[in-house]
Amino acid sequence: MEPVMEEQQDILLLQRLNAGDKLAYDAIFLKYYRMLCTNAYFILQDEQAAKDLVQQFFLEMWDKQLYRQLHGEIKGYLFRAVQNRCLNLLKKQEYQQRELEAYGLQLERDMIPESRSPALFQQVTAAMVELPAQRQQAFRLVYLQQKKYQEAADEMGISINSLKTHLKLALKLLREKIKISGLSSPDRIH
Missing domain, CATH: 1.10.10.10 (Winged helix-like DNA-binding domain superfamily/Winged helix DNA-binding domain)
Incomplete structure (x- = not known):
């Protein structure tokens, strides 16, 4: 699909979504889910974590109506949002690993x-x-x-x-x- 046509489709989907059309949300999910999972996998290197993160993002997008902040270009927003969540998850995991290692060292010593x-x-x-x-x-x-x-x-x-x-x-x-x-x-x- 040509980029201009794809962007026009996304704009229409976003307009329908802002009007409360759940089918537009489903269409966005089906259109971008796999690409977002692939993108998340390259960052996280964990297939299940990537899928979970993308699903959680779409749930929040619907529940918190994050789509209302969008005007026009949806694809870039989705990719940036998922990428930021992946990076935040990696930071959280790194912190938890350091804390876990500290607990282990403490146990070894004490x-x-x-x-x-x-x-x-x-x-x-x-x-x-x-x-x-x-x-x-x-x-x-x-x-x-x-x-x-x-x-x-x-x-x-x-x-x-x-x-x-x-x-x-x-x-x-x-x-x-x-x-x-x-x-x-x-x-x-x-």
Whole structure:
């Protein structure tokens, strides 16, 4: 399709959308969804995350009526909006990874070495038994066997984001169990 004709179609779709025509929204979704997912995939390098992000964007676009801010060119807006969301997601993931690594380092320093506090080591070992199997496996692979995230995720057959989620939840439960026991002061486990 020629760019001018495509732009005219988009302008008509946008006019219909602003008039409350849900079919125009559906048409925009069908027209741009795949391209936006592909674009998001190139940034995120995660197919499911790309699809989720684009779907979430379209839901917000409808729910918050973001299309009302548009005047004319819709394609550029869609691509910029999805690109910005991808970059924000990457920043958020990077922050979460740094925080997760900091938790792991803290655990290694304060909780894992048996020689520092045998009672604390026993308590961590006991608390690990209470973890669901995947969280326990993720914790063991990354913090006890010191595997890289990607190695651990591959071994478990899950995405790296799922691995990070399992680790975050495992660390949270372990910190809670240690604080409850009173064996360790709360400020030692961040």
